[in-house]
Amino acid sequence: MTLYLEDARFIDWRTLEITRGHVAVEAGPGGGVASVDDVPGGAEVLRCDGRLVTRSFAIGHHHVYSMLARGMPSPARTPQSFAEILELIWWNLDRKLDAEMIRASARACAIEAAHQGCTFIVDHHASPGAPAGSLEIIAEAMEEVGLSHLLCYELSDRDGAGPRDAGLAETARHLETHPGLVGLHASFTVSDGLLSLAVELARKFSTGVHIHVAEAESDETHCRAHHGCSVVERLHHSGALESPATILAHCLHIDDDERRLIRESKAWVVHNTQSNQNNATGWFHPRGLGDRVFIGTDGMHSGVLSATRAMYLEGRQVSGLAPLDAYRRMRRVHDYLQANAIPGDGENNLVVLDYPTPTPVTSENWPAHVVYGLASRHVHTVVSDGRVIADVDGVRNVDEEQVLAEARTQAQRLWKLL
Numbered sequence: 001m002t003l004y005l006e007d008a009r010f011i012d013w014r015t016l017e018i019t020r021g022h023v024a025v026e027a028g029p030g031g032g033v034a035s036v037d038d039v040p041g042g043a044e045v046l047r048c049d050g051r052l053v054t055r056s057f058a059i060g061h062h063h064v065y066s067m068l069a070r071g072m073p074s075p076a077r078t079p080q081s082f083a084e085i086l087e088l089i090w091w092n093l094d095r096k097l098d099a100e101m102i103r104a105s106a107r108a109c110a111i112e113a114a115h116q117g118c119t120f121i122v123d124h125h126a127s128p129g130a131p132a133g134s135l136e137i138i139a140e141a142m143e144e145v146g147l148s149h150l151l152c153y154e155l156s157d158r159d160g161a162g163p164r165d166a167g168l169a170e171t172a173r174h175l176e177t178h179p180g181l182v183g184l185h186a187s188f189t190v191s192d193g194l195l196s197l198a199v200e201l202a203r204k205f206s207t208g209v210h211i212h213v214a215e216a217e218s219d220e221t222h223c224r225a226h227h228g229c230s231v232v233e234r235l236h237h238s239g240a241l242e243s244p245a246t247i248l249a250h251c252l253h254i255d256d257d258e259r260r261l262i263r264e265s266k267a268w269v270v271h272n273t274q275s276n277q278n279n280a281t282g283w284f285h286p287r288g289l290g291d292r293v294f295i296g297t298d299g300m301h302s303g304v305l306s307a308t309r310a311m312y313l314e315g316r317q318v319s320g321l322a323p324l325d326a327y328r329r330m331r332r333v334h335d336y337l338q339a340n341a342i343p344g345d346g347e348n349n350l351v352v353l354d355y356p357t358p359t360p361v362t363s364e365n366w367p368a369h370v371v372y373g374l375a376s377r378h379v380h381t382v383v384s385d386g387r388v389i390a391d392v393d394g395v396r397n398v399d400e401e402q403v404l405a406e407a408r409t410q411a412q413r414l415w416k417l418l
């Protein structure tokens, strides 16, 4: 089945070349796009009326379980450090999640992502009270809406041996049937034994680990005190950096030796500006890391354009980032997914943008439009794997009002337990 985009202004996401005409979009994983002279009669047609069309967005690091946290009651006392933010807010919440809450959260998140032009989510999930089957619930929720995914379960020793072993079992179960990663919380809650098991599991399934790295200075301090080395050195010694699928989230408090280790490894770094601002954990500096850096939202929301603008403005301050550099960093996640042959992020994932602009759009200035002008509200239609999954009337495949009503019910259940 081929979908025809009639009269599109197509922006090639790599070359930024803009061409006006019809575009044929092949359905299914790996489907391509091609410009065509004519639209055959009887074909499925989406009229674009000269609107801009380009590659849809992908989120490099998310926590879809955090959807039910929006507006939740404040913690018992105000956290005084990043460790307390985890203990009093996030670990208190994730321990209470059950299957119904996970499903409601993932469905609502998938809808929000689709509305904002996102068709792929790399997620990091934690539910120590209900690990079994959690990744399948999230996979189903995303697939129902029409999104593709790369999931992992957050392994940790923070809740003891039972939840840790259940997390390992859930990881193995998921990797038997889906592409995915081996999730680890962060160095300071992961024992040497668990780290070895995680790397072994990743090797067995030819994948990488997905771990928070030096999000706060305390992760480094803990590592040096307990393991006699930096966080990145510890991961390097474990073999975790040898996989081109490995994702290191944050990397805020790493030194120059750690930057060199990352640059010389195969691992990728994901940068989450708004979450760092929210937790007051520090600024991201790309110095010495090389090009394997992309961006995530870290559970804050599902808007890649908002995350890109925040990352760009932070980058202006920290390293003189140019709009084109920010654009490339927003798009690097596609290279990561392609390099690791992860299905679901092919060329047939597109957004049609209704972007009334006061200035011309050209190949040269498109990155500046992305960081200064373009926003989620300009997303008109979203095509995932060659099929329309959302447009201005809403998402196509699920009853949006029903999903959101159920999410509110589950949020109230969860909040009572906090």
Ligand SMILES: [Zn+2]
Pocket: 061, 062, 063, 124, 212, 249, 298, 299
């Ligand atoms: Zn995170």
